[in-house]
Amino acid sequence: MIAKLGSSSIAFLQELSSLVGVVRETLSETxxxxxxxxxxxxxxxxxxxxxxxxxxSVPMVILLSVFVGLTMALLTGYQLQIFGIxxxxxxxxxxxxxxxxxxxxxxxxxxxxxxxxxxxxxGAMTAGGEVDAIEGMGIGAHRYLLVPRLLSIFLLTPCLAxxxxxSGMAGAAFISSVMLHLxxxxxxxxxxxxxxxxxxxxxxxxxxxxxxxxxxxxxxxxLAVRGGAVGVGSATTSSVVTAISAVIAxxxxxxxxxxxxxx
Amino acid sequence: xSKPAKxxxxxxxxxxxxxxxxxxxxxxxxxxxxxxLVIMGLSGSGKSTLLGILMGLLKPDSGSVLFDSQEVTxxxxxxxxxxxxxxxxxxxxxxxxxxMNVGENIALPLTELSDKSGDEIxxxxxxxxxxxxxxxxxxxxxxxxxxxxxxxxxxxxxxxLDPDLVLFDEPSAGLDPIxxxxxxxxxxxxxxxxxxxxxxxxxxxxxxxxxxxxxxxxHEGKMILEGTPDTFKNSDNPxxxxxxxxxxxxxxxxx
Numbered sequence: 365m366i367a368k369l370g371s372s373s374i375a376f377l378q379e380l381s382s383l384v385g386v387v388r389e390t391l392s393e394t395x396x397x398x399x400x401x402x403x404x405x406x407x408x409x410x411x412x413x414x415x416x417x418x419x420x421s422v423p424m425v426i427l428l429s430v431f432v433g434l435t436m437a438l439l440t441g442y443q444l445q446i447f448g449i450x451x452x453x454x455x456x457x458x459x460x461x462x463x464x465x466x467x468x469x470x471x472x473x474x475x476x477x478x479x480x481x482x483x484x485x486x487g488a489m490t491a492g493g494e495v496d497a498i499e500g501m502g503i504g505a506h507r508y509l510l511v512p513r514l515l516s517i518f519l520l521t522p523c524l525a526x527x528x529x530x531s532g533m534a535g536a537a538f539i540s541s542v543m544l545h546l547x548x549x550x551x552x553x554x555x556x557x558x559x560x561x562x563x564x565x566x567x568x569x570x571x572x573x574x575x576x577x578x579x580x581x582x583x584x585x586x587l588a589v590r591g592g593a594v595g596v597g598s599a600t601t602s603s604v605v606t607a608i609s610a611v612i613a614x615x616x617x618x619x620x621x622x623x624x625x626x627x
Numbered sequence: 628x629s630k631p632a633k634x635x636x637x638x639x640x641x642x643x644x645x646x647x648x649x650x651x652x653x654x655x656x657x658x659x660x661x662x663x664l665v666i667m668g669l670s671g672s673g674k675s676t677l678l679g680i681l682m683g684l685l686k687p688d689s690g691s692v693l694f695d696s697q698e699v700t701x702x703x704x705x706x707x708x709x710x711x712x713x714x715x716x717x718x719x720x721x722x723x724x725x726x727m728n729v730g731e732n733i734a735l736p737l738t739e740l741s742d743k744s745g746d747e748i749x750x751x752x753x754x755x756x757x758x759x760x761x762x763x764x765x766x767x768x769x770x771x772x773x774x775x776x777x778x779x780x781x782x783x784x785x786x787x788l789d790p791d792l793v794l795f796d797e798p799s800a801g802l803d804p805i806x807x808x809x810x811x812x813x814x815x816x817x818x819x820x821x822x823x824x825x826x827x828x829x830x831x832x833x834x835x836x837x838x839x840x841x842x843x844x845x846h847e848g849k850m851i852l853e854g855t856p857d858t859f860k861n862s863d864n865p866x867x868x869x870x871x872x873x874x875x876x877x878x879x880x881x882x
C-alpha cells in the first residue's frame with residue numbers, strides 16, 4: 365500500500381516536472397525569438413485559435429450556463445420561500461455565479477471541448493512525426509505550436525466566463541420571474557446592490573488561471589503521446605480528466621486563499 | 628551562405644544507449660561536401676537514429692558530431708537551430724503538416740526562418756514544386772497525395788532554404804519502381820546540378836548504387852565498412868557480402 369502510494373507520488377512528480385519542462389522550453393524559445401527581433405508567433409495562427417476557443421465555445425457556454433442559472437435560482441428560491449426570504453435569490457445567484465459557477469463551468473466546457481482538441485491534434489502530430497519535423501527545421505516546435513494555443517485559451521477564458529455569468533443570471537432572472545414572481549427590474553436592482561467589485565475580480569482572476577491550466581495540461585499531454593492512435597486516444601482522455609480535476613482543485617485553493625485574505 | 632568545410636559532416640566515436648540497449652557503438656564516418664553518402668544496413672541497425680543525432684534531435688552518450696566544423700552536441704539551441712537551417716530532411720513517412728496544403732508546407736521554413744516577402748516565398752515554392760515535378764499540387768492537402776508525391780513534397784520543403792546538406796531517411800521505402808526512380812533521379816540531380824551533399828539511409832541496394840558516391844555499412848550499431856561503391860562490390864566482409872548477395876540475386880532474377 366505504502367509502496368504503491370510512493371510510486372504513484374513519484375510518477376506524479378515526474379509528470380509535473382515534465383510539464384514544467386514543456387512550459388520552460390516554450391517560454392525560453394519564445395524569449396530567444398523575441399531577442400532575435402522576430403515575431404514570436406504567427407498572428408494568423410493566433411486568430412484561428414482565438415476563433416476556435418472563443419466564438420466556437422460561445423453557444424455551448426451560453427446553453428450550459430442558462431440551464432445551470434435557471435436550476436440554481438429555482439432550487440434556491442424554493443428553499444428560501446420556506447423562510448420567506450425569496451427576495452435573496454438574485455443576490456445568491458449573482459454572487460455565486462460571478463465568483464464560482466461562471467468560471468468553473470467555463471473551465472469544464474473548455475477542458476472538454478478545447479483541451480481535448482489540443483491534445484488530440486498535437487498528439488496526432490507527435491505520433492506522425494510532424495512535431496519532430498518542425499523541430500528539425502530549426503523553427504522551435506514548442507514555440508510555434510504552443511504559444512498561439514496557450515495565449516488564446518489564457519486570454520479568452522475570462523471573456524467566456526463573463527458570457528457564462530451573464531447567461532446564468534439571465535436564466536435565473538427568467539425562472540425567478542416565472543416561478544418566484546420576482547420582476548426583471550427587481551432582479552437587476554438586487555444584482556447591482558449585492559455584487560461587489562471583489563466578486564467580479566475573483567471570477568476574472570480564477571478564469572485566467574483556469575485557462576492557463578487547461579492549455580498547459582492539454583498541450584503537454586499532446587506532446588507526450590507515445591504509441592500511435594491508441595496513445596492519442598488515452599492521452600486525450602487523460603488530458604480532459606486531469607484538466608477538470610486540476611481546475612476544480614485550483615478553484616478550491618483560490619476560494620480558500622480569497623476567503624482568508626479578502627474576507 | 629558560409630563556405631562549407633572540406634568535410635561537411637564528421638562523426639567520431641558516437642555511442643548511443645536506449646533503455647540499456649546499445650543502439651550505436653563507436654560510429655565513425657565523414658562526408659565531404661557535395662558528395663552523396665549512402666548508409667546501408669538491416670532494419671533496426673540504427674541508421675535513422677544516426678540522422679536524428681546529426682539533426683540534434685537525439686543526444687549521443689559519447690562521441691563527437693561535427694557539421695561544418697561545429698560540434699552539434701554542444702551547441703546552444705539558437706546555434707543548433709542555425710545549423711538545422713542548413714540541413715534539409717526528407718522523412719521516411721514524409722512528415723508533412725497534415726493541416727497545411729502543399730504550398731504552405733513548403734513555405735513554412737521560409738515564413739518562419741527567413742525575411743523574404745510573400746511574393747518571394749510564393750516564387751520559391753513554385754520553383755521547388757517545379758523541381759520535384761509537382762507544379763500543379765500546390766493547393767492539395769497531404770492526404771490527397773500518394774506516398775511518392777508526399778516524399779517529393781517533403782524534398783521540396785527540405786530544399787526550401789537551399790541547404791548545404793539533405794538527409795534522406797529511406798527515400799524509396801514503400802514506393803513503386805517508377806516513384807522510386809523519380810526520387811533517385813532527384814537525388815542525382817541535387818548531387819550533379821545543385822552540388823548539394825546528401826546522406827541517404829536505405830536498405831534498398833538498387834537505389835543505393837544509383838545515387839552513392841560513398842557508402843557505409845552499419846551492422847549491429849557499428850560502422851563496419853566505409854568507402855566507394857567499388858569498395859563495397861569488392862569487399863570480403865561476410866556481413867556485407869550477405870547483404871549485397873540478396874541484391875545480386877535480385878538482379879540475376881531480373882536478367
